Each structure stands twice: as C-alpha cells, then as structure tokens.
Amino acid sequence: MTQPLLEMTGIHKAFAGIPALRGAHLRVGPGEVHALIGQNGAGKSTLLKILTGAYLRDAGTVRLSGQEVTFTTPIQAQLHGIGTIYQEVNLVRLQSVTENVLLGQESRRYGWIDWRTTHARAAAQLRELGIELDVTRPLGEFSLATQQMVALARALALQARLVVMDEPTSSLDDSEVRTLFGVVRRLQAQGVSVIFVSHRLDELYEVCSHITVMRDGETVYAGELGGLSRLQLVSLMLGRQEQELEAQGQTGFKRHEPGTDTRLQATGLARPPQLRDVSLDVRRGEVLGLAGLLGSGRSETARAVFAAEAAQGEVRLNGRVTHWSSPAAAIRAGVGFCGEDRKHDGIVPEWSVRENLTLAMLPRLTRSGVVGRAEQQRIVQQFIDRLGIRCASAEQPIRELSGGNQQKVLLARWLCLQPELLILDEPTRGIDVGAKAEIQRLISELAQEGLSVLMISSDLEELLEGCHRVTVLRDGQSVRTLTQDDLDEEQLLAAMAHGDTPPGGSHDRAQS
Template sequence: MTHPPLLVMSGIDKAFAGVSALRGAALSVAAGEVHALIGQNGAGKSTLLKILTGAYRRDAGTVRLDGRDVNFSTPLQAQQAGIATIYQEVNLVRLQSVAENVMLGHETRRFGLIDWRGTRARAADVLRGMGIELDVTRPLGSYSLALQQMVAIARALVLNARLVVMDEPTSSLDDHEVERLFTVIRQLQAQGVAVIFVSHRLDELYAVCTHITVMRDGQTVYQGELGPLSRLNLVSSMLGRQEQELAVAGQTGFERGTPGDETLLTVEDLRAAPHLHGVSLSVRRGEVTGLAGLLGSGRSETARAIFAADPSSGTVTLGGQAGRWTNPAQAIRAGLAFCGEDRKHDGIIPEWSVRENLTLALLPHLTRAGIVRRDEQSRVVTEFIRRLDIRCAGEEQPIRELSGGNQQKVLLARWLCLNPDLLILDEPTRGIDVGAKRELQRLVSELAQDGLSVLMISSDLEELLEGCHRVTVLRDGHSVRTLSGDDLTEPNVLAAMAHDPASPVSVLPATAPHPHPGVPS
C-alpha cells in the first residue's frame, strides 16, 4: 500500500562560518515508510536532520509536514508536531531513573501531581512491549550503553510520534537487541508511522528499510526504492566513484606491514569485578591487535583497566617494565593513549573549538609560566588538520559543528600529538560512514607501519579481520583465543565468541591472580 508523503524537504541550504553544509538538499518520506538516509561524514545528513528537528535554522528551502509548511525554531516544537528523535549518542539524564527518562514531560498525573507509581508502571509497560525487563527505579547510568539506547527508543514510543528519526540507533546494540529494534520498527510501520533510519551498516539498511536517500557533499544525489539498488551502486553513490574503481579498491585492502619481534605490552590475568575474570593479551611494536567479543564480553572494560581508568588486578607490562600507573594521567606519561567509544561524553567538549579540543592533552607542553603559547598551539593544530584531513571551516570552528567522523579525527589527533607508544582505540569507526571508515583504517595501518602499537576494539568483525595482525577474542570477561595468520578467519572468531565445541578454543596462559602494580585489589 502506497502512503502519501508525510515529510517533504526541498531546496535546503545551510552554511556555517561561510562554509556550505547543505546545497539544495531534499528528503521525502511517506507515512508508514522506513526510509534510510546515508552518506559520508560531512555529507550533510546530521545537518539536514537538525534542521528538520528545530536544532538548526535553514538558510533557504521549504519543509512540509503532512501537507503544511513548518519552520521549527526549537526541538520542542518539532516534538510537539509529532517528530521524535533518537540520537546516535544517548541523549538522556543518566542520574535519573529509567522511568523518569522514559516518561520525562509525559508523567502520569493524579490530582495535578505526578503519580510515580503509575509513571513507573507505564514506563515498565513500554519497555516490556519491546521485550525488555528492567528495574525502572534504578538510575539510567547504572545500565549499559546498549540498554540506555533502548530506553531512548522507549521514550520515543511514549511520544506517539508520526515520524521517528533514528540516528545510528543500533551502534551500541548486539544482534539480539538489533532484531528487537527491527521488530519495534516494523510495528511502527504497520501503524502508519514513518521512520528515518540513519545507519552505516548496509546489512541493516537492506533488512529493514524500503526507501533510501543518498547524500554527498551537502546535496541529495539519489532518492528511491532501496530494493533494486545493489550494494556497489549504493557505495558508488555515496563516494561519487565509478563501480569499477570500487571493485578494484575492495581487492586492494590495506598494507598492514610486518610488526617487530619486540613485545611492547603484555597483560596477564587482568581482573576487575564484575566484568573481567582473567584477560591476557599482548601487543608487539608496530602491531595492530584487535579485541573481539560480543556485547558484555569485557572489551571496553579491558581497555579502561589497562589505561587505569578503572581499578583492576593482574599484571601489565609496558616495554619490559611493570606498569605502575594508577590513574589515566600516569598512564599517559607512561606512553599510553586512549580514545573511548562514547566521544560525546568521554571525548569532545562540544562548545570548544577544534583547536582547543585537539590540543587538550598537550596543554602542559604548550604552556609557559601558565600562559598557552598560541603560535605553537596553532602550528600543531594546522599540522594535524592537514595530516588527518580534518574537514572544518578552521581551527576556531566549534567541534560540535563537525561530522562524527571529523570529530573522531580530532580526538585521534589529540593523542597522536603526544607521540604515544601504545594507542588504544575503542570502536573508532562507530557511527561513521564507509568512506571515513576506510580513511581511518588506512591511517591506523600507516601509524602501525611507522612503529606505533595499536590495541583496537571493534564490533565490526570485517574491520578487525582487515586491519589487525592478531585478534584476541573475549567471552564473559575471559580471553579465550588469540588468532593470527591463516587462523584469523571469520568462522574461527565467531566460534570462539560462541564457544562452539566443533572449533578448538585455546585459552591464553595466565598467571595466578595478583594485584595490578600500584592498584589496590
């Protein structure tokens, strides 16, 4: 059944500091349609959606919702018109309870006062309808990022929206939770609710979307049904390259180089309740070592423990010396750098400029008598903007105005300017497009060839297989297998994740539990 257009955006222009972000962009979504919106970082997707939801004001163009011209000046106006938005980074209040987050502004009332029992019951019912059982009285921040994402989705359902915008909603979900989300999306579709679905995972697009809009360089370059469009067509439209070029590029892959024989990092029997129960791994100089595992396997917790962001026990050795750092500042001085998975809360400072964000960790080296040497700071920033091809209007542009991929490059530059020995990357390509992802993968490979050691966490198995010399698989807080060479295959990694009896699993040697040097056990 064909539904009439619910949303029509046409001729949308937007510029920041004289730099054009959108040029005549268009988007048309029908009621009951699941519509994919894709493009490289910097293509204009986020800007177009922020104009739709009232976060930005457009410079030109028209927006029609249900046949009426609209011009939202605030996100609240868009919400009141029936548009609910679920952002890539969870945008809720972590210190408040799950129930308060789900029902915020829509609490059940009795005699003019909030009926907390009814509010909690309603929140629990909405989550239960999504197949999720949670203690809705607990603070949201006490749950994993994946469950926080599902709470954000539940909040959108409470709004009874006619149009739901989902910006990378699956980025923190495991396969089971993704299927649960898709079930919810299909329920919305059956009710005539339109969904705009932003994702860089092509499998997800073909699984749940019916139509697609492709953006490139601030313009809409394709609109139509998704089904007839091949994946090569899709990537070609995003990148603006010929299919033959992409086929050749796909065969080329990355030149990973050969790491040295010297072991830089050794981790033995790392433990941190309640998530880590014995993780052992090693990284050689100039090597990219991957950490694979399902959600909850302990990947991020391992990275945080190595960086001393969380207390742990076990042995960490760096360059043949016992790691005696007890906090991140000491770890940085020892030669470690860490890019976390949640760049909004743990990485960028949104209102600060590219310059300020990029040089944050370097400030002690740029300061003389308490005053920052601006000329030296600008020299460093200019060098890394060029080296990493950070697309921005200039070093003074607020980082919040950059695309996700370019924000990630700024964070990477923040650590590279310290010249670390070991770079820990937790989901470095989460929520960025195919082109930016390949660019970052290539950059990591080049850094390793220059002698930098990298420990990389990724939920994207293909990314690990392509970019890593070795992969250590974690399961339930244990390291269960390390794969390299001909053994580093997708079936072997999956078997280790699932503990498939048909595939032998070799547990890494671990010493008896003893305290991490300098860290109370």
Template sequence: MTETEPLLVMENITKTFPGVLALQDASLRVGSAEVHALIGQNGAGKSTMIKVLTGAYRKDHGSIRLAGKEVEFHSPGAAQRGGISTIYQEVNLVGFRSVAENIFLGREPRRGPLIDGRRMHTESRQLLARFDIHVDVTEPLGAQSIAVQQMVAIARAVSFQSRLVIMDEPTSSLDEREVETLFGVIRQLKQDGVSVIFVSHRLDELYAVCDRVTIMRDGRTVDERDMREISKLELVARMLGKEIGELRRQGETAFAQTQATSDELLLDARGLQTGPALRNAHVNVRPGEIVGLAGLLGSGRTETARALFGADELQGGEIHLNGRPVHLHAPADAIGHGIGFCSEDRKTEGIIPHMSVRENLTLALLPALSRAGIVDAARQAEIVDRFIARLGIKTSGPDQKIRELSGGNQQKVLLARWLCLNPKLLILDEPTRGIDVGAKGEIQALLSELAQGGLGVLMISSELEELAEGASRVFVLRDGHTVAELPRAELSQDAIMQVMAHGEGASVASVASQGGAHA
C-alpha cells in the first residue's frame, strides 16, 4: 500500500436477499489513520456493508481491497485475523463469563497448557483503565450495566491491535463522560495509525470525532464528503433524499406539544425504593402527557421504569393508578392494569430474534387471542396487518424474522406489541436509541398522536433535546432520588443539565406530598 492509497476500498458492492436488493453498487473508501463516518437511515445498507466487509455475508458482486490487496473474508473471525475488529451496537459477548474472560475470549494467555488467569486479570484491568472503567474483572459480564458491557466490547476490539476498527453505534448506551473517554481512545487510535469506521445517528458526535463521511440511502452510496464541507442540515437532507428547504419547514423534531387531557393523575408514584440504585423516586403522569425522565447513567431512571412495571419488587414507596393504590408484584400485574413497557435493551429484553414479526407483535396479546390453547389466526392476522400499516413497519411480510428488520422497524414492532393491548400508560426506556433520523421522527410523531388521544407516556431519554422539545414535564433523578420536576415553561437542555449535574431546580417536596398538583 502506498502512502496515498486508502486503507480500505470497497467498490460496486451488490448484495441481494430473497426479494430484497440490500446493496446496489455501493462504495466505501477509508483512508489510513482516518476516522470515517458511515451514516444513513435504518435500512440504508450500512450494516449490510459492514457484514460484507467482515465476512458475515458474501457479496454478490464488487471488490474489496485492504491495504492495497484484494480480500474476501469468509467469516468475522477471518476478518479479525486479517486486521479488522468490529464493535456492534448490541453487545454480543457472553454474559455468564467474567469481564476478563470476555475481553480475551478465544485468545486467553497461557502458561503451558493452562490459562494464565493472573495475567489475564491484570491486562484486563490495564486495558479497561484506558476507558476509565474500574470494575471487578472476575465478576460475570452480565452483572454489569449495559454501558459497562459496551465499554468492555470496545476494549476487547481495541485490544486486537487491528488496522481497522469498526464501531457500530458505540455510544448508544454511554453517558456524556464515557463518550468523551471513548473519543479520547479513538483519537489515540488515529495517532497510532489505526483507522476507524464510526457509525452513529448522533450528528454532534460525527462532527466531534470524524474526518470524512460516507452517506448511504436505499442500498446505495449517495455522497462522500469531508466533515468540514457539509452542514448538519445538508447531511440529514442527503440521508433522507430531501431538499434542505423542505427539512427546514418540517423542523428538527417531529414532536408536537402535548398537554394533559384530564387534571386527574393516571399514575402517581411516590418514594419508590428497590435497592441502592433507587432510593426515593417520585413521578406522576396524567392522561395525554408525555412525561420525561432524565438523569445521568446510574441515576435510577431504568430502575424506576422497572419498578413501575413490576419487574423489580418494591422495598418501599407507593404506586397509585387512577387514584387507587396498586401492588405490582410482576409484569403480568402491570399489564393487567393497562401498563406497557419497552425496555432499553431491545435485543435481550425486547425482540425474540428468531420469531416472526407476527409472533413478536402479538406476544403480549396471545392470552386474549387464544381459546383452549388455540390461537385465532384470522384475528391475529387482522391485528398484525393493521398495526404494520398504522406504524409504517417496513417488512417483506408478517412472517419475516424480526432480526432481519432494521433497528427502527424492530422498535416499531415493540411499540405495536403494547399498543394492540390498548394500554393506559406506556413506559419507554430510550425509545429512539440507535435508530435513524427518519425512523426517530416517525416514532416521535406517533407518540405525540397517541398522547393527544389520551395515552399517558413516561419516556426515558439520554437525548436532552428530545425531552426539552417533546415532553410536557420532566422529572430529573440523581443518585436514586428525584431531585426536580421541571414544568413545560421551564424546560430546556440547559435547565435539565443543571439539575442533573448539581441537583438544583424545582423543589420536589410538593411532588411527594401533593401528587404533583403544581405541574
């Protein structure tokens, strides 16, 4: 490879699946020691392009050159041995194995015929310290938070000392501090001569760390530009295939302002406690509201959602629905009271990957669709077709495996799973995490429409802009406590960040004592 030749050149890549043209003459060029953004809507072909490069899929046509040599890897393992490491959005490590074992999985250091555990643990600690992660590396990976698992996956990939590292939505589970740490590692990799392909839907991240960008749409490469030469609005316009003026008219968010359709509280939860991570949380929701739940990683957001869904048993506190106390000992109790819950971890707690769209969509509805153990297939089909059309789920048909859908369409199926039960309250943990701008807008617009119809929505989001623009009110948690309730008139990203950082903002004493009557 000459000094001027790119490290990676993919040209005229075509890949078809039964009935689907996933890639059509797509291209990707990544320079040596370059951080290169790869962006596009869900379904644009980014993941397929990466899987063709790393040997998970075989291309139908085209060429791939790495360091000046023609290559075609027949498996991800072969790509890894060839100098390419990949970090996927959904952590694909082994939860019951230790943190250290996951980092060195398949290449454990040995002393003679035995694994050298001491060396493995020492090197794991040193590697994780680069990411400012200090955990017990002998504990099971599954006992760690999603964010720590993601950092372990990143550390594992970096440890291979590859020429090219692919990061697919690496920041989707990380807080602001962890993102900055990751960016520091990426810049260090660049200084060391390593190239990075960076896939992210967060535009600010692209401008913070990337040199150039390749934009894909409908399986094609539609643009390749220097990041300094393209504005955010033009970037989005190229992704969506729209004119900039049209985007300006539509605005940057699809959220419509919502307000309560009743003064009565649909949900009133006070003093929730489930353990050290959740010690004194208060939150309330009225019909027709989208109420935000904000906080840094470890603040107790997800623990609050799980407590309200009966997934974690309460050790203290009260939950009232429509003014009546309820005791939720299991998710089935919450479902019976009209509560739905979409988890942040779409892969392990949401979809059932090897089942169809139809089976995933109607999973919670099966008891109502069955008689004597026999599912009413005609009624099931009618419901599935209706929600596929209503939510605009892009699928070849209801019998397509859900794992074959894009992240945004998987999320729509999970939303449909609860909507077909006609819930009163929908709890959403990071509903737009890792999905593209178009799908994100569709989901935001759907939530606004549902709220306007009287549904109560409690939404956790790490994107403060999303909460500031779309929520009726926002509760902020810090160290397992609700520290503020911000009404619509006081909502802004700066206001939320101030409370998250310092615990300063609207008093929550009245939230616990008055059930949020001041909101």
C-alpha cells in the first residue's frame, strides 16, 4: 500500500469547552485530488487550520510523508510544502500583485530587491493561469475573482507538495473555473496533492478521486468518490436518509404571492464603465433576483441602490425619490445590505457574535453615550434563537464560527433593524447544503412577512427556485426581466449570454 503524503488521525479540538473536532481523520495520497466536504460547523475549517498551523490540536497525530509534525504557525506549514488558498482571500490588498504573489521570494541583486525581475516572475506565474494584468498595481484594485487567482498563483510559487483549496471557485466565472481545473490536473500530473473543499458537488465529481465527509466534528466517510451518488453524499453530510431528502428536495425556498405595490424602483442607474443603464423594481414581499455574468454590474447596481457608490439615475422607495448621500442615510430609510465578501465587508473578526450582530443597531441602543446592555442581550438572544445561530455563547468571537453561521449573524444584523428592503449579494456563497437551505427558507419567510428582497446570486437554481422575477444584467445594462411565465434555465442563460431569448422564445425587455 502506498504511503500517504498526509495522514491526520484522532484529531480533537475544543473552543471554550465546546468540541469542534472529535477524533477526526484525513488521509491523502501522493498526487491525489481529495475532496473534503461537510456542513458548516462540521469541522472542516478547524481540521485544515490545524494542518496549516493556524490552530494547535488538543490531541491526535499529523504525519507528512510518514513523519510526525506539529506546525505552530502557517509559515512552518508553508516551509514544509503546504500551500493554502482560502475562500475569503487572505492577502494584503494595499500591496501590489507582485508583492502578494512573491512575498519573501523576491529576486535580489546586490542585496536589494530587483523589482523588474520580480515583476516579470509574478506576471509569468499569473500567465500560467491565463491571467494578464498589471502586477505593479495594488491588489485591492482588482475584482474578488482576480484576487482568488492571485492567491492561487502565490500557492504555486511556493512549490508546494500539498495545496489546500478552500472553496476556490466561489468567486470565479465559468472560464476561470476551467482554468483552475486545468491547473489542478497539471499539479496532479506533477505529483502534487490537492485537498479540494467545495459545496458544488459537480465540481467534486469532475476533479476529485477520493473524498472525506465530516459531520459534527467527526469523519463519517472516507473513500473513493466514484462509488457515491450525489444524494448519498448529501445524506452523509446531513445524517438523513436518502428517501427523506428525495421527498423534501434540497432547497429551502417556499412559494408565495408578493404584493402588488412597488417598494423599490430604480431607473437609469449609471456609473461608467461598470454601470451604463440599469432599471429594476421590487414589490412588497417580493424576492427579485439579479442575474448576470461576472462583470455584468450586479454588485455595482446593489451598491448604487444602497448609496455605497455614487451613480446617476433615480431611486424611489415607496414612491418617493431618495436623496441618500451615504449608506447611513439608506439604513435610516429602511434599507439593509449584506455584501458578498463576509471577511472584508461584513464581519469584524475579533469582535463577539453580540457585537457583530448589533453593530448597525448601536445608535438605537445608545443613551447618553452608553449602550443599553440588557436590551442588546435580549435582541441578540432573540435572533440567535430565531435564525438557529450555532455558537458557544453570544460572547464567542465570530471568527470561530462557520461560514454559514457568520452569514446568519450578518442577516440578523439587518433584520433587527426591521428593514423594508434587504439587499443580499451572494447570500449563500460558500456555505453547505444544510445552512444554504436554512438561509433560503429564512429569505422566503421574511418575504412572506412583507420584506422586499433584492438578491444577487451566481447559482441558477437559487434564482429559478427562490425568486418571483429575475432581472438580467449584461455589460452594465438591464437587458431583460423574466417573470414566472418564462423563468426557466434556457431563458435565463440566453438572457445572460446574449441579452435575448432562445430561438422561438418571447422577448420581454427589462421594465421598471
């Protein structure tokens, strides 16, 4: 039997007395692309953080090429050939692309950094991934998808023998995903092992040969992927019978009829070059989807409505023209906004669940400069219970929570303000099947209660099953609004790709 490159056995870890891992194990062979899946809170991230030196294990052993190792810092793990690409890009946005790709590996001449050579090396590393860009510019000037590819380039520059990819495709479009899969196969051919974490089951079947499934801090399955159906995988993750899943389906959306009165109306939104002409409307109790390929202007539209970015055009809320000069004014008017990047635009990692949840509500909780702690705790516990947020206590740092539970805290942050309109940018990106269904169910329930929702999603199934209508953007323009009568995958893809319908279909231009 071939000696594994990585073997983790009997791994235990607890936070504040609450077990996160209970005897978990993971075995990865040389040149193997190994899937690691499980619900949010199953222990995947904790296991990987122990592997990469971010956490110390309480018990268990970690062996790399047969040698027992204990990494106390991520740098130690990197020096032993372990590269990591995180779902939420863990790079320095203010530094240049080159500095992010080759930090600590710069070319030197006479003791000084040879920037010309270093820039050329970074550009060449990115070119291998099919990315052409100005590597001298700050990383933060580029899209989240580009930042993800820069993170991949950095891992490859380290010449790792084991690459950990945590939701690497969550911010990539189809062509970039193809490029990434090509890189994964090239790494495999070179004998490099890959741990691939993803909630997109189709991706796992395409690139992975083996799989480990975790649930409640334990490893519940480890073996070859080919012998498992998608339904069996979901059943293992959730701990439920396959027949039950077949009967209930895997989405949490429930249908209801929205109101007829218009809550939000945006007309002629423009902020060249990202936005050129976007119009949309959202009714009371309606979930309006916002679809489009990467770069179509979806997030820019949401930020323009929320006054996070200045834009031309007109925005009406409940029939009245708005003149919001800042997001604070939009919040006071009854608008909430959950951005797509939890790490940088959402959570405050070192703060507690309580502090993060009530962040937007602090002005209402403050009297004479003092926060009313009893009222704050009452509100926090109310939403922990309502949304099923899994945490040791309200005082637990939010960074210790799973991605799905962090997302629930961010939703609760806005819900406690009782908004009339909630803008959600990729609300289920990078979270597992169970947590995804819970958030989808919550969105439906809130809409039934009268909340208007503007939801951006790259998940076609989420748009088709969860939205009453979908407005499609292309090249910064709204090109079509699909209603229940013509909302299907063929029509949606045609509108996203061409701005029109398939041959023989009816054409309904976007209307406000």
